Amino acid sequence: MGRKPIDPFARAQIVALHNAGFKQVDISTHLGKSRCCVQNAIRKFKNHGHYNDMKRSGRPKKISGSDICYLKRLVRGDVRLSASKVTSELNISLSNPVSVVSVRRYIKDLGYEYVVKLKQQWLSAKHRQRRIAWCKQYSSWTCDDWRKVIFSDESTFYVLKRKNLCKIRRLDKEKLLPECLEQTNTGDGGKVGIWGGISGNGITVAKIYTENMNSNLYCDVLQHELKQSIQKIRKKNKIIFQQDFAPWHTSKIVKQRIRQMKLNVLDWASKSPDLNPIEMLWSILDKKLAAKPIYSRTALKERLEEEWNNIDQDLCIKLVESMPERIQKCLAAKGGHFL
Structure with a gap:
């Protein structure tokens, strides 16, 4: 002692x-x-000549020098082994074997965290080429040009499940308190879909629905919500409408409805949700919904409508004006994901 x-x-x-x-x-x-x-x-x-404690050498490190370099190779790259597999591989080259706990500590000291992989849409070589071509085509557009575009999209929200991970600070003894629990249920308690758009003029009229989106429902959205939103804009002839390549966006009856309404549709690159600024808005809405408990689909619809109508116009303008920066990031990533 x-x-x-x-x-x-x-x-x-x-x-x-x-x-x-x-x-x-x-x-x-x-x-x-x-x-x-x-x-x-x-x-x-x-x-x-001083009163402080002297520096102690401490216990010699079990892993050092070339072994640390080998440890780095085991936890990075395409393989990224778990701590137990890393320990097994590492002990082959060590004269004195180390435990899994020691390896986890060394990995943590190197700055690595053991987290769940982020989900990202797969992009083929053709997708990347098309994204780069699209970015080059619109790289000369200014913020004023992008303000004329109505960026639209659909999203789904659930009664008992949020899009964003809900994290809180608590003590171990507080883990079962109501404010420290996230309620779940079979089927996520029901879902509600929303269609909306943003532009330099703010938000469009939102369509909130409980059924699955299809071509007929989307035609109804174009005829009512979108048309009503465009009518509120003074310079209607300069408005450009953006949509992605969802199946109901490219059906025959939807294309016919777009021709009837004489909509100027923006050319879009497939598999490019990260280029659409409205995607950021769904995450913001989800955070606002998480502020208060929701226990029914009716309450979710009311909250969605309330939060959508309270979206600040300056936020919409800021998101739309981020398009030049998004295009440059996409070009720098050679057509890959950048968010």
Whole structure:
């Protein structure tokens, strides 16, 4: 068992009393310290000139040098083994085997975290080429040009499940408190879909629905919500409409409805949700919905409509004006994902 460390202030007192002419026995009695402590404090000050503890070498590291480099190779790249597999591979090259706990500690010290992989849409070489071609085609557009575009999309929200991971700070003993639990249920408690759009003029009228989106429902959205939103804009002839390549967007009856409405549709690159600024809005809406508990589909519809109508116009403009930056990031990533 190691010796109990002495406070640097107490060492300073010992040295001061010693310099004042007090005997070591009297200093020990006066300060309540052992004779050995008094002697060591005086000797340390004479040899080193300070009262602080000396740096200790500590226990020798079990993994160092080339073994650390090998450990890095095992936890990065395409394989990225688990701690138990890393330990098995690492112990083959070590003279003294280490435990899984030690390997986890070393991996953590290297800055690696054990987290779930982020989901990302797969892109083929053709998809990347088309994304790059699209970005080059519209790289000369200014923020004023992008403000004329209505970016649209659909999203689905659930009663008992949020899109974003809900994280809180709590003690271990608080884990079963109501405010520290996220309610779940079979079927996620029901779902509600929403169609909406944003532009330099703010948000469009939203369509909130409980059935699955299809071509007929989307035609109804174009005829009512989109048309109503365009009518509120003064310079209607300069409005450009954006949509992705969802199956109901490219059906024959939808194409016919678009021709009837004489919509100027923006050419779009397939599999490019990260280029659409409205995608950021769905995450913002989800955070707002998570602020209050929702227990029914009716309540979810009401909250969705309320939060959509409360979206700030400046936020929409900021998201739309981020298009030039998004295009440059996509080009820098050579057509790959950049968010």
